[in-house]
Amino acid sequence: MTEIDRYEESKRVTIVGMFVNTFLALIKIIIGLIGQSSALFADGIHSLSDLVSDVMVLFAAKHANKGADFDHPYGHERIETLATVILSVILMVVAVLIAYHAIENWYFGELLIPDTLTIYAAIISILANEGLFRYTMRSANKINSDLLRANAWHSRSDMYSSVVVLIGLIGTMLGVVWMDAVAAIIVAYMIAKMGVKWAWKSLSELIDTGVDRETLKQIERIISNVNGVKKYHCLRTRKMAGQIVLDVHILVDEHVSASEGHYIAEHVRGMLAERVDDLKDVTVHVDVSEHPEQFVSPKKMPPARDVIIKALNDHLSKYGDSAE
Structure with missing residues (x-):
């Protein structure tokens, strides 16, 4: 597959992901606020981070597939690796913020019973993100892109987080009011774990770690x-x-x-x-x-052919002969 084909494939998949994540982020953030669910709101922020990562993937896919030039004789693929590191850091930062917000609400007793509407939003998020994961992973394997794989697993982690949110919402509505906060903390852990995994893999590549x-x-x-x-x-x-x-x-x-x-x-x-x-x-x-x-000093190497021939000619010239 040519570099142009790789870029076009990455571009198509990423644009689809951007539309899906924009829709999910708006739905979950708005309904999370209206329905009084910190877990669903946190999940909406997670989807918003997906949207940011999609923009980064689009940028990296364009510039990483330029091929070699005078300044980059090995190509521009490391741009994709660097973008994966940045995406992973975003995941970890989002995870910390979500966990902090949930623990703060739990500690100060600011726990509320969410509205039933939040459950429908969580179900929509589960279905949409699982579909987006399968769609993106298929393209990632087709063009062998770690960046697309990272983005696909970002969608899968969002799906898992929505499952946890759904369980938390159901538990909260059944009277266990702290389950929404616990769900938000679990979501944060899942996001952070994925971020650490992809950051480690990409950083290993940036420091030229060998193959397995x-x-x-x-x-x-x-x-x-x-x-x-x-x-x-x-x-x-x-x-x-x-x-x-x-x-x-x-x-x-x-x-x-x-x-x-x-x-x-x-x-x-x-x-x-x-x-x-x-x-x-x-x-x-x-x-x-x-x-x-290791490098060998030229002074310790045997003499070159022209040096040997010159020395031999100098010696033979004394007898009126030549090595030529």
Whole structure:
């Protein structure tokens, strides 16, 4: 899928989400205020944060899929990762505010019996958010976007929070007046948990954490099984918006030609691209002898060919001969 296709898919899904979240935020905030339910009002604020995240997703999807340029030779995918971190922080801040408001009302005894209308609003929110989650996740898997996945789970967390709100509303109407406040606190915990999860994953990507052990072992098996590869070293991996970037040094027979060494390297690249999912780029360096992974000072390396030939010519010139 091209970068343009990825952007168009992200744009379409996000715009649909914006309409749904705008509708839900207005319904829950207004009915939460009128119906005297702090849990439903908090859930409306959660939907409002969904709307903010949708705007961020739209911005990130546009700029993250520009492709490589002079200033960004590896592409702009990290914009998507950074946006995911910001979205996660918003989730955690919203969670703290919701919990604080609910605990404050509970502590000061400002607990009221909600109106029946609040139950209908909660049911509408459950159905709408579950539908939005499935719709967004389908597109996220189609274009392999962690940002869209984060946004999809944002909708799923909103659905779960609405379920908790519904239970709290029913309990409160049955006489257990503190259940609405407890529901709001549970909603806050669920929101915060999701925010921490996605923030951790995205921050790990920003500091170039490698792929998981299973994927790494798969990569190692593929490289080892390519004909002509004696050994490999300096294998490094990192991720950019869910896609893998790796580089590796392969050791080939010292007597092969430069073109054959290049052929073996291209074979490694091709096999990795064919068998490793979500591989963005591969760099293969060909070695004919093992060397340490750290930099080697040029002063400690053997002399270059032209230096050797010059020294040999200087020596042979004494006898009227030449190495040329």
